[in-house]
Amino acid sequence: MPELPEVETTRRGIAPLLEAQRIHRVIVREPRLRWPVPANLKQIKGLVIAEVSRRAKYLLLRLERGTVLWHLGMSGSLRVVPHDTPPQTHDHLDIELDNGNCLRYRDPRRFGCCLYTQRPVEQHRLIRDLGPEPLSAAFDSDYLYQASRRRRIHIKPFIMNSQIVVGVGNIYANEALFSAQILPGHRAEKLSDKRYARLVTSIKSVLAEAIKYGGTTLQDFSKPDGKPGYFRNRLAVYARNGLECERCGDRIKLRQQAQRATYYCTGCQY
DNA sequence: ATAATAACCTGAGGGC
DNA sequence: TGCCCTCAGGTTATTA
Numbered sequence: 001m002p003e004l005p006e007v008e009t010t011r012r013g014i015a016p017l018l019e020a021q022r023i024h025r026v027i028v029r030e031p032r033l034r035w036p037v038p039a040n041l042k043q044i045k046g047l048v049i050a051e052v053s054r055r056a057k058y059l060l061l062r063l064e065r066g067t068v069l070w071h072l073g074m075s076g077s078l079r080v081v082p083h084d085t086p087p088q089t090h091d092h093l094d095i096e097l098d099n100g101n102c103l104r105y106r107d108p109r110r111f112g113c114c115l116y117t118q119r120p121v122e123q124h125r126l127i128r129d130l131g132p133e134p135l136s137a138a139f140d141s142d143y144l145y146q147a148s149r150r151r152r153i154h155i156k157p158f159i160m161n162s163q164i165v166v167g168v169g170n171i172y173a174n175e176a177l178f179s180a181q182i183l184p185g186h187r188a189e190k191l192s193d194k195r196y197a198r199l200v201t202s203i204k205s206v207l208a209e210a211i212k213y214g215g216t217t218l219q220d221f222s223k224p225d226g227k228p229g230y231f232r233n234r235l236a237v238y239a240r241n242g243l244e245c246e247r248c249g250d251r252i253k254l255r256q257q258a259q260r261a262t263y264y265c266t267g268c269q270y
Numbered sequence: 271a272t273a274a275t276a277a278c279c280t281g282a283g284g285g286c
Numbered sequence: 287t288g289c290c291c292t293c294a295g296g297t298t299a300t301t302a
Binding site: 032107111219 | 272274281282
Binding site: 002003006034057071072073074075109111112126160162169170171172215216217218219238261 | 293294295296297298
């Protein structure tokens, strides 16, 4: 499900309800996630949540001691509800707070994970080798151009590689390449520095715009308040195959690329 | 080292 | 109504 805008939308929704709150207890109904929910998660009982931050698509609950790393996988979502709210199917995990609320995790496909580490989270194996944040100054055209040299991989899976840049999933890779007018099947090494400058600008603007609209709701995703994200109405190519391109009027095409649906316009992407 | 593929899961939707 | 097939927002592990 969630790409960076959906995770950031989730973070903004739950942070004010969690920060400065003390954890009352942890309830694990289904430990079989992407990685099994570890026994040490129970150790967070009694700790105060200092800050809810984000790195890539990971939500980080920074506690007074240690950090909870939370990934929503393809179908995960988080909401804050009164702790006596009856859990529904696929509500796998609750973090109850002293104030009577609980942070509830739902994830039908169980591709997400919830881990706890007391070591500096930057050194965690899931975090350590990640590329720069796409909305940071470190992600610029010079960086991306240099990273692309002697890379024969197609540009679309290249920008979806979290070691190159984080947070760009299938929806926004399609949208950013359309915005930059770059065909997704080009080899990364073939594109000029000038075209990378356009691509970097497009990635930043598409992600920032999607955050502004609260993310994209296709099926599972909803914001922590239960409402959908409205960026779906602003998608230019994703899930629009056969429809007219808003820029040139050609029909949007669909093909498979690295096992993912790729939407593009041969009229104006080149 | 890099790139392509398989795998992990459940649910929704379409065709018959 | 039900069965079978395909597909879905991610990432890691395995293979070439």
